Amino acid sequence: MSKLRPTVSVDGQITAMDDAMIPVMDRGFLYGDSVYEVFRTYRGVPLFLEDHFRRLENSAQLIQMQISQSRAQLLEEIRRTAVAANVTLEVDAYVRYQITRGEGAVDLYPDPGLKTRVVIIVKALPTWKKVFYERGMDMYVPQVRRNPVNALDPNIKGGNYLNNIMALTEARQNGADDCVMLNREGFVTEAANSNVWFVIRGRLVTPGTGNLKGLTKKHVHKALKQTGIQSFEEDIHANELPDATECFVTSATREVMPCASLTLLGGERLEFPTGGGEITRTVQAVFSSYVKSYIESHANDALV
C-alpha cells in the first residue's frame, strides 16, 4: 500500500516535513501568537471540516487576529499539501493548519498590519499505545490548575500550550499517561489535549465550561442523542469524582479513549473497568457508526 509522506506547506511553499522552515521573527515562534486546528481524514474526507473552520475563526476572533487568507485559500492549500503528502482514499491522515500572526518587530503588541502566516502539516495519524484502548489510560489530577476563562480562554485554540504541558508533565512524572486538570475552584476542566467524561451515579457527564469546546465532544453528544442516550454538560467538582464508575476522553485523534484509573489530589486512586465500562463501550460504538455515516454523506469534501 502507498505510504504517506510527512509534508508541510509554509505560506504555499510545500516541502518534506524535515525541510520546512519559518523565520525566527515569526510571532507564533516568539510568543505562541497563533491559532490552529487539527482534523483527521477518513477516505480522504476531513472529519467535521465546517466545524473546524468555524472554530478556527472563533479562536482568531478571541485574540483579535484578522486572518489574511480566505477560507477558500486555506482549503485549497490544505488540498495541495494533502496531495503532495500522498493522502489517498486508502491512506488516512492527520492534518494540522496553524495561522500565526506573522513576522514583525520584537514587540508584544500585534501590529494590525501584519500578514498572517499559514503553516499546514500533513502526516500519519498518531499511533496511540495499544494498551490505551485495550486497558485504558492512567489519569492524574495535577497541582497545576487550568487557566481561568477570564485569563486565557480555553476556547482560544492557540499555539501556546504551556499550561497543559506543565499539567501533563506533572502527571507523567507521577507515573500517569495524562492529566485531568481542575480550575482554581476545584471543578474539572479537561485533559491535556482532550475532553474528559465521567459516569457519575449512572449519568454520563462532561464539563460544559473551562475547557475547549471539543468537536468530538460536540458530535458524541449529537450521536448519543440520535440513539436516545442521554449525556450532560455540567460542572463536576473534584469532590464528586470518587463516585465516578467510568471515565474516557475524546479528541480528534483519540476519538473515544477509555481511562483505566484516576489518581486524585490526595493520592486516592480510582479504578475503572478494563477497556472501558458498558457506557464507554456504547459511546465508542455509537460514535463510530456516526462517523461512518458522516463520511459517507460528506464524500464531496474529500481533499483528494
Ligand SMILES: Cc1ncc(COP(=O)(O)O)c(C=O)c1O
Ligand atoms: C485542550 C484541548 N481540549 C480538548 C480537545 C479536543 O478537541 P477536539 O475533539 O476538537 O479534537 C483538544 C484537541 O486538540 C485540546 O487541545
